[in-house]
Amino acid sequence: MGRYLGPQCRYCRTEKKQLFLKGDRCKGPTCAITKKRGAPGKGQRYRIRKVSDYGLQLREKQKLKRMYGMLEKQFLIFFHKANRMKGVTGENLIRLLERRLDNIVFRMRFASSRKQARQFVSHGHILVNGKKVNIASYLVREGDKVEIKEYSKKLLIIKESLKEYSRSGVVPWLDVDPDNMYGVVKLIPARNDVIDLADIKEQLIVELYSK
Numbered sequence: 001m002g003r004y005l006g007p008q009c010r011y012c013r014t015e016k017k018q019l020f021l022k023g024d025r026c027k028g029p030t031c032a033i034t035k036k037r038g039a040p041g042k043g044q045r046y047r048i049r050k051v052s053d054y055g056l057q058l059r060e061k062q063k064l065k066r067m068y069g070m071l072e073k074q075f076l077i078f079f080h081k082a083n084r085m086k087g088v089t090g091e092n093l094i095r096l097l098e099r100r101l102d103n104i105v106f107r108m109r110f111a112s113s114r115k116q117a118r119q120f121v122s123h124g125h126i127l128v129n130g131k132k133v134n135i136a137s138y139l140v141r142e143g144d145k146v147e148i149k150e151y152s153k154k155l156l157i158i159k160e161s162l163k164e165y166s167r168s169g170v171v172p173w174l175d176v177d178p179d180n181m182y183g184v185v186k187l188i189p190a191r192n193d194v195i196d197l198a199d200i201k202e203q204l205i206v207e208l209y210s211k
Contacts, residue, residue, distance in 0.1 A: 057207055060204040060208075061209075064197075069102075082096050088191075102117040103117070104146055107174055108170060110161055111161050112164065117136075125148060128144055128146055141185070145184050146183050146184075148181040170183070
């Protein structure tokens, strides 16, 4: 199965939540959730049925998987990796997802969305500790320096993305120098540090994969 290339807003409508798959463009009045549009494929006469426990678990998994732009096989690999780690599996999963290089590039405001960040990584625009890394799932470590390659610093699309830094800043566990286009991972975030995932119930995902 390849990547979904259709309208991104369908995912948000399905999950009834802003997944910010299009970055800053999701914050405007044109957002499907802001306009309170219903789920895709269901007319006004559609009878809402009670969702089963399995349905709740599935929706939670789909929600998190889509936010990070991952395929099912990739997501399952990360879950198994989190399950082998010490500690709470659900919290380990969130921490691993946050350590992905494409997510770090997005968090540092070098890209306006995780999808765009993934393109920057795969096209060779990103350096980690001075070396080119073109694997989006690469896991950064505490103290790693992530920067835009010198030749790529003149790209207008990256400069436009960095404007969000002056408006919103970055998460506390990252340190970014927007002028020189680099950032440092000060520490690996704890579950409570990932504020925009506060409504994600990762325990439901653990229960789904544990069946």
